[in-house]
Every structure is written in C-alpha cells, then in structure tokens.
Amino acid sequence: MEKPAIAGGTPVRDTKLYYGHQYVDKADVKAVEEVLTSDYLTCGPKVAALEEKLCEITGAKYAVAVSNGTAALHIAAMAAGVGEGDELITTPITFAASANCALYCGGRPVFADIDPDTYNIDPASVRQKITDRTRAVVAVDYTGQAAKLDELLGMCHEKGIVLIEDSAHSIGTKYKGKPVGSISDMTTFSFHPVKTVTGGEGGAVLTNRGDLYEKLLLYRSHGITKDEAYYVNESHGSWYHEQIDLGYNYRLTDIQCALILSQIDKLAQFAGRRREIVERYDRAFSQIPQLFVQREIPESDTTRHLYILRIVPEMLTIDRRGFFEAMAAENICCNVHYIPVYWHPYYQKLGYKKGICPNAEKLYSEMMSLPIYYTLSDQDVDDVITAVRRIVAYYKK
Ligand SMILES: *Cc1c(COP(=O)(O)O)cnc(C)c1O
Numbered sequence: 001m002e003k004p005a006i007a008g009g010t011p012v013r014d015t016k017l018y019y020g021h022q023y024v025d026k027a028d029v030k031a032v033e034e035v036l037t038s039d040y041l042t043c044g045p046k047v048a049a050l051e052e053k054l055c056e057i058t059g060a061k062y063a064v065a066v067s068n069g070t071a072a073l074h075i076a077a078m079a080a081g082v083g084e085g086d087e088l089i090t091t092p093i094t095f096a097a098s099a100n101c102a103l104y105c106g107g108r109p110v111f112a113d114i115d116p117d118t119y120n121i122d123p124a125s126v127r128q129k130i131t132d133r134t135r136a137v138v139a140v141d142y143t144g145q146a147a148k149l150d151e152l153l154g155m156c157h158e159k160g161i162v163l164i165e166d167s168a169h170s171i172g173t174k175y176k177g178k179p180v181g182s183i184s185d186m187t188t189f190s191f192h193p194v195k196t197v198t199g200g201e202g203g204a205v206l207t208n209r210g211d212l213y214e215k216l217l218l219y220r221s222h223g224i225t226k227d228e229a230y231y232v233n234e235s236h237g238s239w240y241h242e243q244i245d246l247g248y249n250y251r252l253t254d255i256q257c258a259l260i261l262s263q264i265d266k267l268a269q270f271a272g273r274r275r276e277i278v279e280r281y282d283r284a285f286s287q288i289p290q291l292f293v294q295r296e297i298p299e300s301d302t303t304r305h306l307y308i309l310r311i312v313p314e315m316l317t318i319d320r321r322g323f324f325e326a327m328a329a330e331n332i333c334c335n336v337h338y339i340p341v342y343w344h345p346y347y348q349k350l351g352y353k354k355g356i357c358p359n360a361e362k363l364y365s366e367m368m369s370l371p372i373y374y375t376l377s378d379q380d381v382d383d384v385i386t387a388v389r390r391i392v393a394y395y396k397k
Pocket of ligand 1: 071098
C-alpha cells in the first residue's frame with residue numbers, strides 16, 4: 001500500500017473535501033425569490049406553512065418556527081420551567097447550546113455520561129444525576145441516532161421532569177417507527193447549513209402539549225399576546241396587545257421558511273444518500289480492527305448527520321491528533337464533534353471539573369467526523385476510505 005501523504009506519499013486527492021456542505025437547487029432559489037417579491041418578508045404565510053409541514057412530517061401537534069436551534073433550546077428550557085438555581089441534565093458530547101440554554105435561564109447544566117458504544121446519553125447516568133432541582137433533561141440525538149427515548153421519557157415523567165429532545169442532528173429519524181418530533185415533551189430542530197435541511201439559519205420547537213405550545217409562542221415574540229383570553233387589563237381597542245411575560249425576538253423570516261420548506265421536499269432524497277454513505281463507510285471500517293464503528297440501537301431508523309471515525313489508539317502508533325493531521329495531508333478535512341462542553345474555559349471558570357464523564361472524554365480523544373453530505377460522490381467516499389486505510393496500514397502496531 002502507498003505511503004500516507006504525511007509520510008511522503010502522494011495525497012489521495014488533489015482537491016479538498018470538507019466534512020459538510022449544503023445543497024441548494026433551482027427550486028430552492030425560486031421559493032426564496034417568490035417570497036422576496038411578496039407582501040410578507042416575515043410574520044407571513046410561509047411561517048405557518050413551515051409549522052404545518054413540520055407537524056405533517058413528524059406527527060407532532062404543534063410546531064413553533066424560531067430563528068435558530070439555539071433559540072429553540074432557550075425557549076424550550078423556559079417553557080420547561082428552568083429558572084434560577086434549577087438543574088438541566090444533558091450530554092457533554094454536544095454543541096454547547098444544548099447546555100447553554102440552562103445558563104440563559106439562570107439554571108445549571110449537569111452532565112450525564114454517554115454510552116461508550118452508541119455515544120448517546122446513558123439513561124443510567126441520567127438517573128444518577130437527578131436531584132430535586134432537576135427541571136429538564138436535554139437528550140441529543142447525536143449523529144442523528146435517536147437517544148433511548150422510551151427509557152428517558154419514563155424516567156422523566158416518573159419524576160415530573162420535562163424531556164427536551166435536541167434533534168438538531170436527527171430530522172428524518174424514526175424511533176420505534178415514530179418520527180422524532182412527536183415523541184418527547186418538546187423536540188428542537190436546527191436548520192443551520194451543516195444540518196440535513198437548511199434555511200441559512202433557522203430552528204423550531206415541536207410539542208404535543210398545548211400548555212407548552214402557548215408558552216413557546218409567547219417567548220418567541222417578546223412575551224406579547226394579542227389573545228384577549230390572556231389580557232390582564234381591559235382592551236383599549238382592536239390595536240390592543242399586552243406584554244404579559246419577558247420574551248425575545250426569536251422569529252424566523254418568511255424568506256428562510258420558504259427555503260426550509262423547499263429543502264424538506266428533498267428530505268427523503270437527502271436521507272437516502274446519507275444512508276448510502278454510512279453503509280459504504282461502515283462496510284469498509286468494520287473490516288479494520290484499529291477502528292471502532294458506532295453502534296446503532298435497533299429502535300432507531302436513523303437519518304445520519306455525522307459520521308464518526310473512531311480509532312483504537314492502543315493498536316496504532318499515532319493518536320487522534322496525528323490521524324486527523326494525516327487525513328488533512330490527504331486533502332480530507334475532518335472535524336471533531338465535540339469537545340466535551342464542560343472542558344470549555346467558560347465552563348471551567350464556572351467550576352466544572354475534568355473527569356466527570358469518562359466515556360465522553362475517552363470518545364473525544366479518539367474520534368473525528370468524516371465527510372458526509374448529499375452531493376458527496378461514491379468516488380469521494382472511496383477516497384476517504386483509501387486515505388483511512390493507508391494511514392492505518394502505515395501506523396498500525
Ligand atoms: C447545530 C446544533 C445546535 C444549535 O443550532 P443553531 O441553529 O446553530 O443555533 C444545537 N444542538 C446541536 C446538537 C447542534 O448540532
């Protein structure tokens with residue numbers, strides 16, 4: 001086998017491959033154009049149309065479109081009742097927003113460890129972290145694979161805790177045959193360009209509970225209501241509205257809603273291609289003892305957002321950093337998802353100690369994210385596989 005580029009060989013590719021990329025077609029452009037020349041750029045019919053569509057594809061009763069996935073998590077945590085001194089349990093292997101939403105509310109994120117094989121939050125670890133201050137659990141469907149939702153829901157409801165599912169990775173995924181979005185107390189989506197479906201920016205919260213839905217609507221738009229049923233004082237006339245709580249401007253524009261709607265038309269296509277890429281990688285890497293392939297639970301029918309390459313460092317003479325740099329030398333630009341949230345300096349300053357979630361920290365030291373997106377060709381995927389094979393063959397013990 002040829003030497004890896006980092007050791008003097010010729011790179012597998014001469015153009016760079018990145019780990020993610022959006023796909024925008026003519027239909028998307030047309031959908032956006034139509035909004036630009038219509039009467040509404042925001043607060044118009046495309047917002048309601050997107051919310052309806054999200055309910056239709058997930059089976060959820062209610063959807064609230066918001067400006068991004070972080071805003072979705074923030075108002076979900078507020079609706080769950082997270083306040084001063086309250087605790088919210090989540091995984092450290094996630095984007096910081098899954099934990100930051102507790103801090104926005106004056107609460108405290110508490111980190112439960114992950115399952116070392118699926119990389120999702122471990123319900124047994126969640127159980128150990130529950131206290132009488134726990135108001136919410138944020139379960140992330142990491143890489144797109146559904147977390148153990150039944151166990152988590154059972155545990156949360158037994159203790160009066162709200163389960164928020166961070167589905168930023170998992171639009172299109174089913175758990176026990178039901179689409180994510182219709183299962184947990186609240187489910188949040190993100191439409192950032194690296195996610196499976198994009199609006200440039202964008203997010204949503206889905207729920208089946210009317211009480212939560214009403215709170216989400218208020219928090220999305222300043223805490224202002226135009227619904228008489230909620231008025232504290234008497235109406236002054238048809239212009240009247242009241243601010244009855246403190247909310248934000250987390251609204252999503254009609255321009256973005258139109259793009260997201262048009263992208264959702266391609267969700268099955270996107271999901272299918274992502275599945276093919278995962279199969280191709282899995283088939284190749286399961287033959288290589290120096291690599292560990294992420295385990296899937298049979299309950300999850302997964303639309304994969306990330307593909308994690310995990311090395312077995314005991315069987316190689318290089319570590320993750322060395323492997324990552326060797327991939328970059330082949331012109332394959334990986335990424336790492338994620339640095340354990342509590343390792344970030346801001347969290348260290350808040351007093352979180354390293355070592356609290358050993359499985360998460362071990363995973364972090366052994367993994368990288370490989371390219372996976374709709375327009376990745378079979379040749380691109382094979383290039384990635386060739387690069388991995390070369391590096392393993394050269395550095396194996
Ligand atoms: C992307 C992401 C978010 C945040 O979504 P934004 O739309 O970027 O605000 C939250 N959680 C996870 C797991 C994500 O991947």
